[in-house]
Amino acid sequence: MKKCSQCGSFNENDVIYCTECKNKLGSPLTKEEEIQAMQE
Ligand SMILES: [Zn+2]
Numbered sequence: 001m002k003k004c005s006q007c008g009s010f011n012e013n014d015v016i017y018c019t020e021c022k023n024k025l026g027s028p029l030t031k032e033e034e035i036q037a038m039q040e
Contacts (some may be wrong), residue, residue: 002028003037010037 002011006023013028029037 001034001037002026003033 002013002015002025003009004011004018004021004023004025007018007021009018009020011019011025015025017024
């Protein structure tokens with residue numbers, strides 16, 4: 001899972017550009033980051 005740094009939406013790991021705002025996504029979240037993100 002990747003989290004967009006611009007709009008905060010979640011995208012699949014194979015997505016390069018955010019589906020919401022077309023911002024270029026960085027590295028996928030780690031499992032820990034993913035769990036933390038889901039709690040927010
Ligand atoms: Zn975005």
